[in-house]
Amino acid sequence: MEILKVSSSSRPTSVAGAIAGVVREQGIVEVQAVGAGAANQAIKSVAVARGYLAPAGVDLICTPGFTEIEIDGQERTAVRLIVEPR
């Protein structure tokens, strides 16, 4: 599954465009965020992507979870959102 990594400085409209594109092509995408600012941008991005896909009759939902990732040799917990049509 393709992974979109979101940071606190990511623009929700840009990430939303990427989410919509991957969902259109592959049917599902994982959005990954480390830290509160990044998680906030991630969830806003999914909300915006819903608006992008709604006119095509796609009702986007997300399934939140956690995943362990390594950053600079350190274990960090990322929030991950699996995004797909309902």
Add this chain to the structure above:
Amino acid sequence: MEILKVSSSSRPTSVAGAIAGVVREQGIVEVQAVGAGAANQAIKSVAVARGYLAPAGVDLICTPGFTEIEIDGQERTAVRLIVEPR
């Protein structure tokens, strides 16, 4: 629909318990958060609630969106997550 308001100091396990309780009783719940810290706790709470309800065969999903709320007479944009079984 019942609304659970989450702040940046909310404990995800407590909010998750409330989400699971309302979903069990009413089938759906809205989780509302203003600001990055609150949105982060909200999404983590849904992830934890998924774990609480999974043993009962409930696959919890969420639908993110925005809503305008008034705080101290000022208009603020809140992130809202509609949480329900798939």
